[in-house]
Amino acid sequence: MNKLLDWLDERTGIRALMGEALDEEVLGGARVRYVFGSVLTYLFLQQVVLGILLATYYSPSATDAWASTAYIQDQVAGGWFLRGLHHHGSSAMVVVTLLHLMQVVLAGAYRAPREVNWWTGLAMGGLVLAFALTGYLLPWDQKGYWATQVATGIMGTVPGGEPMQHALQGGDQYGNLTITRFYALHVFVLPLTLAALLGAHLYLFRRHGVTPPAKLSEEELKAKAQPFWPNQLFIDIAAMAVCGAILVGLTYETHGAELFAPADPASNFVARPEWYFLFLFQLLKYFEGPLSIIATVILPGAVATFLFALPFVDRAESRQAKKRGPVLAGVGLVMVGVIVLTALAIVEDAGNEKYQKGLIAAHEDAEKTRELAKKGVPPAGGIAVWQNDPEFAAMELFKANCSTCHAVDGKGGQEAPSLSHFNDREWLRGAVREPRSVAYFGGTKGHTDMEAYAKEDLPDEQLDAVIEYMIQLREQGEAEADASTYDAALAKKGQALWEDELECSGCHEVEKGADGVGTPVLWGRGTRAWIADVIRNSGQAHLYGDNAEMPKFEGKLSEADIDTLADYVYRQGWGKADAEAGEGDAH
């Protein structure tokens, strides 16, 4: 090992280089307060490695971004963990950057001769925020899409900002070019710039050394000095380990980063920026219309200018904190402002019912779409994942084949019965009481034979009994009849009424296998199989016979499609009531 090192050293001078890097004298001794820069360097390097790993699966295009992110999150082994680390790592960078900044301000380390180092540091702080902003959009999910819309929208409202906005997003709308640009910024431009600034920052840091406590004299500093390696480095790495442990814990705790449903330009998502931008979001609420520029440009600009000018603003003769009261108060005020605004934003959202509801809906959508994505996302892109939903397929089929005449939830034609609540007790009651209303057969050309049954002729409790009987008849048509779906005693009463008193049996048969007289036989009427039969050919003898008006779909639609449609219609009414009742029983 040593020989190998000797060999290498002779050719490269690696020992001298290592010595150069590590044998730095820390005046006044190693201290915990010096760790922030090192921790940030560690975080940055970790973000780079994680970013490269993510890039091995991620695909930056408007059609693929969400699908590939969902793939990383839900399918690739360890994907959720690495993505989660990268996500929380950005939060950690923001936090540690702030701590670093505050430490530097407290120590007065921005003062001569370290002004340039202060500026490179501030610039890097800005870059950290730019990383966060560009990275937020890349998953192309609802949250990233809408929050970033707000950010670029702000850019567009600033005087002269519109060309900038369009240049950044690659046109006047979001699309493929937005994502490729953000991607290029996030993975090439920003890291390279940050690395260059970091080099300058470290070089200047080594040139000037740490900024030791101001109250120690030259002699004391010298006497207490310790080498960087291993004393300071040990403290640094211990701090990194703490930071790393927190990140791992947080990542496990949250199961990585959130991934919402794919970006849907037609939705109204409750957009919120990442937590560290909430103060700006909150600030924006206080300035309306033309005044909003105060929140978007003037105030943030003023703070940035103040920070950049700090070395000149600070005219105190000593670095000691007590001599720099006004400067510290100024920076403190900014910090307090940021914290208060952030807290306000959180509190307001917590009390905002609409937002909370939206959030719940968003989480449901996220869960659903990610489940659907496991079957593979159609190449049309993120939102096309809904096509994997059997419900979506059914709705599309219904829209294409049925909705010209039949309505569901108020959408569709009125030439035929509405299928919302089709066949549940309420629907059946209505069909008997007012068969010619548009919700039933009012829109059809025929179907005029059935008379409305008025209350005088058929009191409510009798009607209920008859309907129970109809439900019993329907249930008998199921492959596995479930007697718990109806009230057998009531149905029996209904049957007696049917046979002895009412006139229904004059037109409706109730026997299995019987033929109707242009009217549906009630045995098995309303099961999925029955609905499928109607869709196939409603002119069959046990259905509407010669009175049939509905087109035949047999041969036009595949059997699978017919079954899908039958199931969909079934679930609009009786099936839905049935499922809900079942749930109720279970509780």
Added chain:
Amino acid sequence: MSTDDQDSTPEAKSPTPAAHGGEDEGRRTFMKVGVGALGAGLAGIVVAPALKYTLWPLAEGTEVTSGGDDFAIVGQRSEFGPEPVKVDIYADRVDAWNKTRNVKIGSAWVVEREGQLVAFSTVCPHLGCAVDYSPEDSKFKCPCHRSAFGLDGAPEEGPAPRSLDALELSNDEDGGGLISIRYERFKQGTEDKVKIG
């Protein structure tokens, strides 16, 4: 905390060795080992899952791309004869996060031999170029390294290690003479025909 020690690195150049706070060798060793151990632990946070993550497509039971495990219809019986015909094979394809319906997943040569239809994959068993048919000399020819195959698929010239890969073909007599093929891919460069995926 009394003796001052020189750093063990040969090029150590502490400007004021006597100025160190001073600590015993044990403490310094502890810190050095600590730096190594914690550093390795930090790296492990990313490296360990990264290995699993990167090699995931190779993992047992993972299928990153797939398509056309079933027979795909390629045409009517009457379209094929003793002269080879190239057909494209369409199937639903799952490729990592995408599922695409009815896309081209490959092609095959279909030729009649002694009254029977046979299908050969167009993928050259040498290194995977697409094999052509040359009507002048009635041979399948690979444009890459000049492998040539007879109409029965047997290698006749060039580096190809085995015959063209025959694909399963089904002739549905009752279903109106529709011809369908099960498209599969095989390992390249080997003498044996080994299915991949």
